[in-house]
Each structure stands twice: as structure tokens, then as C-alpha cells.
Amino acid sequence: MTFQLLHTDSGSKARHGLITTAHGQIPTPIFMPVGTLGSVKGVHFKELREDINAKIILGNTYHLYLRPGTEILHKAGGLHQFNGWDRPILTDSGGYQVFSLSENRKLSEEGAMFRSHIDGSKHFFTPENVVDIQRVIGSDIMMAFDECAPGDADYQYTKKSMERTHRWLKRGLERFDSTEAHYGYEQTFFPIVQGGGYRDLRIQSAETIAAQGRQGNAIGGLAVGEPTEVMYEMVEVVNNILPTDKPRYLMGVGTPANLLENIALGVDMFDCVMPTRNGRNGMMFTSEGIINIRNEKWKDDFSPIDPNGKSYVDTAYSKAYLRHLFIAGEMLASQIASIHNLAFYLWLVEEARNHIAAGTFAAWKAIMVKKVATRL
Amino acid sequence: MTFQLLHTDSGSKARHGLITTAHGQIPTPIFMPVGTLGSVKGVHFKELREDINAKIILGNTYHLYLRPGTEILHKAGGLHQFNGWDRPILTDSGGYQVFSLSENRKLSEEGAMFRSHIDGSKHFFTPENVVDIQRVIGSDIMMAFDECAPGDADYQYTKKSMERTHRWLKRGLERFDSTEAHYGYEQTFFPIVQGGGYRDLRIQSAETIAAQGRQGNAIGGLAVGEPTEVMYEMVEVVNNILPTDKPRYLMGVGTPANLLENIALGVDMFDCVMPTRNGRNGMMFTSEGIINIRNEKWKDDFSPIDPNGKSYVDTAYSKAYLRHLFIAGEMLASQIASIHNLAFYLWLVEEARNHIAAGTFAAWKAIMVKKVATRL
Numbered sequence: 017m018t019f020q021l022l023h024t025d026s027g028s029k030a031r032h033g034l035i036t037t038a039h040g041q042i043p044t045p046i047f048m049p050v051g052t053l054g055s056v057k058g059v060h061f062k063e064l065r066e067d068i069n070a071k072i073i074l075g076n077t078y079h080l081y082l083r084p085g086t087e088i089l090h091k092a093g094g095l096h097q098f099n100g101w102d103r104p105i106l107t108d109s110g111g112y113q114v115f116s117l118s119e120n121r122k123l124s125e126e127g128a129m130f131r132s133h134i135d136g137s138k139h140f141f142t143p144e145n146v147v148d149i150q151r152v153i154g155s156d157i158m159m160a161f162d163e164c165a166p167g168d169a170d171y172q173y174t175k176k177s178m179e180r181t182h183r184w185l186k187r188g189l190e191r192f193d194s195t196e197a198h199y200g201y202e203q204t205f206f207p208i209v210q211g212g213g214y215r216d217l218r219i220q221s222a223e224t225i226a227a228q229g230r231q232g233n234a235i236g237g238l239a240v241g242e243p244t245e246v247m248y249e250m251v252e253v254v255n256n257i258l259p260t261d262k263p264r265y266l267m268g269v270g271t272p273a274n275l276l277e278n279i280a281l282g283v284d285m286f287d288c289v290m291p292t293r294n295g296r297n298g299m300m301f302t303s304e305g306i307i308n309i310r311n312e313k314w315k316d317d318f319s320p321i322d323p324n325g326k327s328y329v330d331t332a333y334s335k336a337y338l339r340h341l342f343i344a345g346e347m348l349a350s351q352i353a354s355i356h357n358l359a360f361y362l363w364l365v366e367e368a369r370n371h372i373a374a375g376t377f378a379a380w381k382a383i384m385v386k387k388v389a390t391r392l
Numbered sequence: 393m394t395f396q397l398l399h400t401d402s403g404s405k406a407r408h409g410l411i412t413t414a415h416g417q418i419p420t421p422i423f424m425p426v427g428t429l430g431s432v433k434g435v436h437f438k439e440l441r442e443d444i445n446a447k448i449i450l451g452n453t454y455h456l457y458l459r460p461g462t463e464i465l466h467k468a469g470g471l472h473q474f475n476g477w478d479r480p481i482l483t484d485s486g487g488y489q490v491f492s493l494s495e496n497r498k499l500s501e502e503g504a505m506f507r508s509h510i511d512g513s514k515h516f517f518t519p520e521n522v523v524d525i526q527r528v529i530g531s532d533i534m535m536a537f538d539e540c541a542p543g544d545a546d547y548q549y550t551k552k553s554m555e556r557t558h559r560w561l562k563r564g565l566e567r568f569d570s571t572e573a574h575y576g577y578e579q580t581f582f583p584i585v586q587g588g589g590y591r592d593l594r595i596q597s598a599e600t601i602a603a604q605g606r607q608g609n610a611i612g613g614l615a616v617g618e619p620t621e622v623m624y625e626m627v628e629v630v631n632n633i634l635p636t637d638k639p640r641y642l643m644g645v646g647t648p649a650n651l652l653e654n655i656a657l658g659v660d661m662f663d664c665v666m667p668t669r670n671g672r673n674g675m676m677f678t679s680e681g682i683i684n685i686r687n688e689k690w691k692d693d694f695s696p697i698d699p700n701g702k703s704y705v706d707t708a709y710s711k712a713y714l715r716h717l718f719i720a721g722e723m724l725a726s727q728i729a730s731i732h733n734l735a736f737y738l739w740l741v742e743e744a745r746n747h748i749a750a751g752t753f754a755a756w757k758a759i760m761v762k763k764v765a766t767r768l
Contacts, residue, residue, distance in 0.1 A: 053716075053717075053720045053722055054713075054716065055717055055722045055724040056724075057722060057723050057724070058723045058724065058727070059724070060705075060708075060724065060727065060728075061708065062704065062708065079720075083716065083719060083720045084691070084712075084716040084719075084720075087692075088691060088692055088712065088716070091692050091694075092692075092694055092710075092712065092713075097694075098694075098710075098712070098713055098716075099709075099713055100708055100709060100710075100713070315460070315464060316463075316464055316467050316468075318467075318468055318473075318474075328438065329436075332436075332437065332438065332476055333475075333476060334468075334474075334476075336460075336464060336468065336474070337430075337468075337474055337475055337476070340429075340430065340459065340460040340464070340474075341429075341430075341431055343459060343460075344429045344455075344459045344460075346429055346431045346433060347433050347434045347723065347726065347727075348431040348432075348433070348434065348435070348436065350723065351434070351436065351723075351727065352436075
């Protein structure tokens with residue numbers, strides 16, 4: 017994997033770059049649709065390619081390990097062969113899911129014992145076998161196994177957790193460096209900065225992560241309940257330390273406004289379930305602001321969902337029709353909302369790239385950040 | 393609306409024809425995907441046009457009357473404008489739903505009082521206002537309001553019910569003939585043959601319906617629990633009476649084998665929720681037989697869903713991947729299954745048309761009827 021830094025904004029720390037992987041190129045800043053179980057909920061891959069223009073999608077190690085399991089994935093020749101997505105895939109390590117989804121998890125220095133949220137069966141994740149699983153999945157970018165401390169964890173807990181995450185990182189890197197890709201193309205491994213909402217821990221963690229000299233770096237443990245200002249402060253602190261010639265991935269973030277603010281702080285990659293999950297509940301992110309399409313005010317508004325929208329659903333369906341589908345509980349409602357929202361997120365980061373390249377990012381961002389947060 | 397009879401099979405009563413409506417032409421025999429609430433569940437209209445090649449879809453008067461309601465539909469300029477489907481639409485009258493879905497329904501000579509299955513609100517359907525509602529919906533083909541007697545109803549009940557349906561038909565036709573289309577294009581009205589599983593009642597009803605001289609005729613009250621042989625017998629009896637120069641629509645039927653047998657008996661139009669509803673439960677109809685895709689045997693079968701399938705989902709996704717999506721409860725599973733099954737149904741009737749035109753229908757049907765019913 018390579019990263020070319022193409023433009024740096026003069027009015028902020030925003031950057032525009034280009035990641036090259038075995039499955040194609042990813043212009044940054046980029047948003048990555050979440051395909052937890054190997055599918056982006058409600059969206060065909062054809063639509064991801066042609067209508068949403070997704071450059072890379074996510075899979076999740078915890079979920080894919082449980083279903084379909086590594087045996088099937090290995091037989092298929094990896095996730096790309098299994099689901100037919102031929103562009104890059106990044107896999108989350110499953111650390112977050114072990115702590116948020118499974119019951120009776122038991123943490124030790126060795127790893128995390130957990131029970132499946134599906135059938136209660138017992139499993140054990142270690143920094144090493146999480147690399148092995150991601151080798152089987154065949155993701156272009158794999159993530160280190162980390163403990164994601166709760167947003168309200170105290171200093172001592174967060175420190176201990178961060179230190180363990182660093183020790184786990186060392187073990188994960190050793191396994192990664194001593195093993196080969198299964199399917200003949202290069203995989204890369206991103207370490208993850210932790211440290212909660214504590215400035216000194218974030219500094220310490222960012223220095224540890226930067227020192228690994230890997231091809232990209234991630235920031236985890238944010239957008240887990242802390243105030244937005246704390247998130248921005250931590251990202252700023254961390255980005256002052258993480259190398260500028262490597263992509264920076266802020267995990268699990270966020271709203272359109274969060275994306276713009278963090279792009280201004282020098283973040284290059286984002287993922288979040290918000291466009292699809294909130295979309296399935298009727299929240300539509302548009303170039304003019306946020307729409308709750310279930311609201312009665314849209315019942316006879318026959319205008320397009322978003323007249324500036326780039327996906328075909330924006331003009332093929334009206335607000336009134338989409339509202340009807342939501343009220344009637346029709347599956348098509350979630351499908352339309354997911355395509356629209358993802359296309360909007362991908363449009364937003366594309367616009368950000370264009371404005372960074374043109375030197376107009378700061379002014380554009382100042383206007384957009386208000387627009388996209390407006391409730392229509 | 394016009395109907396041209398193009399070919400009649402020499403070895404059976406199968407026919408190939410062409411219906412022309414204000415929204416385009418429909419080659420027969422045809423299968424019509426069901427879009428109860430103004431959307432075919434899990435399927436974009438773009439997919440209906442481009443991948444499934446649907447020529448006409450159904451809407452349901454009962455459901456559309458309750459949601460979004462006639463006020464919205466009228467403001468939109470009819471269902472075509474509301475949902476963006478620019479090909480023909482046929483609307484079921486809602487008779488079946490009044491009797492199967494709503495509670496506390498009360499039948500009188502005047503009409504049917506019923507409570508909404510959604511909020512319990514009270515409504516009254518008459519043969520006249522069901523025409524009015526379908527005028528607002530703007531369907532190309534509207535259906536008479538009928539009582540669909542249960543499949544196990546006794547002779548006396550079925551006879552009385554049929555006679556009322558005939559009286560209701562007269563009232564519906566009067567309303568239809570004395571009103572105009574709202575949106576400037578022609579609508580047509582199909583009467584419905586009833587009479588349960590009773591030969592003499594079916595004869596009486598078919599004669600009454602044929603005598604109306606309408607542009608098309610429907611057969612209702614079948615596939616409601618009676619043995620398949622009874623269905624075929626009743627269709628044969630009725631089709632001996634219904635005029636050959638008008639399309640015949642067998643309502644709510646059925647399996648691929650049912651379609652082939654009834655085509656051989658001279659039926660021209662079909663609708664059924666089976667391809668979408670059973671598809672959402674993992675039943676895949678293919679050119680080689682029926683697949684329960686949830687079955688473990690498909691877990692590492694990476695071959696296409698149906699190598700002969702005509703829709704892009706057939707080759708874009710494998711059996712193993714589709715099984716994974718079903719087991720994991722992913723929405724995409726239902727979407728893929730619905731597109732595949734509908735594309736298969738549309739392919740099946742297209743093949744039937746081709747074989748009728750080529751004079752090879754009887755031989756082809758004899759082979760296909762076994763194939764499509766095989767459990768793989």
C-alpha cells in the first residue's frame with residue numbers, strides 16, 4: 017500500500033491524498049460504507065459501485081468470524097471472492113464488538129474470552145489470531161486488536177487499557193510480519209491510537225503508534241459517548257504526532273459535520289453506520305440539511321429527496337413517496353434511504369477533496385458545516 | 393385497452409397475445425409482480441424495468457386506500473406519478489383483503505363495513521366507491537369489488553356469495569361507465585368470475601361475466617385452499633365460456649408449475665406474492681428446480697444462484713454468499729431473492745410465449761412442469 021499526499025490546505029490541516037492498494041485506488045479524504053457481515057445493509061454491490069461511488073468498504077472481523085466463519089471464507093478465497101466486491105476492503109479487528117456485543121467476556125493479558133451474541137458459544141480472540149482471521153478474510157487493510165475503553169472510563173482504567181493495547185499491538189505486528197497473505201496480494205496493518213479523553217495518554221499512545229512506522233494509522237476510542245469538543249481536541253493532539261505522510265483513519269465517526277471538522281484536523285479516512293442505520297430509521301442527510309422523512313410535513317411534498325443528490329434515488333423518488341414507504345413499513349424505504357445517505361456521504365468527501373485541491377476548503381467548510389447540521 | 397391474439401397453440405389452449413394500454417404494451421401470457429402498497433417489496437423500479445423486465449405490476453386498492461390514502465394519491469396525480477412506475481398498473485379491488493385482513497367486517501347488500509388492520513378505524517367499501525378509489529389510483533386495469541368465498545365454503549354459501557358478487561358487478565359497471573378517468577388516459581374494468589369449486593356455479597358465473605362484454609375477464613376465488621386439480625378443473629370450465637378474444641386473468645396464482653398448467657388451459661395473466669414472499673424466506677425458483685437456500689448443503693457452493701438466470705443477481709452472487717446473507721439476517725438476502733425469483737417468473741412466461749409462437753409449447757411444457765417443481 018502506498019499513500020501520496022497531493023494537496024495540503026493552507027487554511028486548515030485538511031489534506032487530499034491517494035491510497036493505492038492491490039484492489040485499486042482510494043482518494044482521501046474518504047468515507048467507507050460499513051459492510052459488517054460482508055454486505056452493506058440494503059445496498060447491492062452494483063449500487064455501491066455505480067450509484068454511491070464507494071471506493072472502499074468495511075467488514076468486521078468479529079461478525080465474519082462468527083458468520084460465515086473462516087472455513088467458508090477460506091474456501092471462497094477470501095471476502096472479495098465471497099461477496100464479489102472487487103475494490104478495497106478494510107476490516108475492523110473485532111475489538112469493539114467483543115466488548116459491546118458479547119456477553120460474559122473475560123479479558124486477560126493473553127486476549128479476550130467471549131461468548132457469541134448469536135448462540136452463546138465460547139471463543140477466544142488474541143492479537144495473533146485476529147491477524148490470522150484477517151489473513152483469511154483477505155482485507156486490504158487490517159486493524160490491530162485493541163481494547164476500546166468506554167467513553168466514561170477513569171484515568172487509571174484508560175491508562176492500563178491503553179498500555180495493554182500497546183502490548184497487544186506488538187504481538188499483532190509480530191504475527192503480521194511473520195505471516196504471508198493467503199491470496200497473493202498485499203495486505204497492510206494499521207495500529208490504533210487509544211487513550212480515551214486524556215490528553216497525555218493520547219500523546220503517549222500517538223507516539224507509540226507513530227514509532228511503529230506502519231503504512232497507515234488509526235485513531236480509536238472516540239465517538240463513544242464523550243462530548244464532541246473532546247473528540248476534536250483528542251484528534252488535534254494525536255494528528256500533531258502521527259506522521260503526515262501516512263493516512264489517518266478516525267474509527268466510527270460520524271455525522272456529516274463531524275467529518276468536515278475532522279477533515280480540517282487532518283483526518284483522511286472515516287467509517288460509520290450512521291448513514292445506513294439512521295437512514296433505516298428515516299433520517300436523510302442532504303446537501304441542505306437533515307430531514308426526518310417520517311414527519312407529516314413531507315406527506316404531500318412531491319419534490320425529489322435531494323434535488324442536488326448524485327444518486328438516481330434522489331430524483332427517481334419523491335419525499336412524499338419515500339415517507340409513504342416508511343410509514344407503511346416497506347423494505348424499499350430502507351433501501352432508498354441507505355443509497356441516498358451513502359451517496360451523500362461520498363459526495364461530501366469528494367467535495368472536500370475538490371475544495372482542498374482548489375485551496376477553497378476552509379471557506380466551503382465554514383458554510384457546509386452549518387448547512388449539513390440544519391434540521392429541515 | 394386492446395387485445396390482439398397472435399398465436400394459439402395446437403397442442404393445448406395456450407395463447408400468445410398482446411395487450412395495449414395507455415402506459416404501454418403487455419405481451420401475454422404475463423406474470424405481474426405484486427406491489428401491494430405501491431412498491432414491490434425489496435425491489436427498485438429501476439430493477440423491475442431493467443433486470444426483471446416486468447411489463448405491468450399490481451397495486452392493491454384496500455392497502456393504498458388506507459396508506460397513503462386517496463388524498464395524497466390524488467394530489468400526486470395517481471399512483472404512476474406517485475411511485476414513478478411508467479408502465480401499466482393493475483389494481484386488485486380490495487375485496488380479498490377486506491375479508492382476509494380486516495377485523496369485524498360486516499357484509500351487507502350495500503357493501504362491506506370493515507376495520508382497518510392498522511389502526512382499527514372504520515371504513516365502508518361499496519362496489520361504487522371501490523371504482524372511485526381506483527379512478528383516483530389511476531390504474532390501467534381496475535377490478536370489480538367481489539366477495540371471495542373461502543375455499544371450503546359450502547354450496548349454498550358459495551352460490552349466494554356469487555350472486556351478490558354479480559349484483560355488485562352490475563353496480564360497479566354502472567359507476568365505471570358513468571365516470572371519467574381523472575388523469576386523461578383510459579382505464580379499463582375487469583369483472584371477476586366466482587363460484588368456488590362448484591362446476592355449475594362456475595359455468596353460471598362465467599356466462600354472466602362473459603355477457604358483460606368487457607375488455608378483459610378475471611377468474612377469482614381459486615388457489616384459496618382447494619386441491620390443485622379442482623383449480624385446473626374450474627379454470628378449464630370457465631375458459632370454455634370466457635371469450636377467446638379477451639385476456640383472461642387468473643388471480644393470485646401461483647407456483648411456476650401452476651402458471652404452466654394454467655397457460656395450457658388458456659390463461660393469459662397471473663399475479664402472486666409467491667416469488668417475493670417465499671423469496672424472502674429463502675425459497676429460490678430456478679430453471680432447474682426449487683432451492684431452499686438456507687439449507688446447509690449450499691454453504692460452500694460458490695456457483696451462481698442460477699447459471700441460466702437472466703438477472704444480474706444470478707451471476708453477481710453465489711449460492712454460498714446468498715445463504716450466508718439469509719443465515720445472518722441481512723436485508724440484501726431478501727433483495728437478491730426477490731429480484732431473482734421475479735426475473736425467473738418473467739423469464740418463464742417469456743419462454744412460454746416463445747414456445748407458443750413457435751408451436752412447441754406442449755412438448756416444452758411437459759418437460760418444464762416437472763423441472764420447475766423439482767426440489768434441488
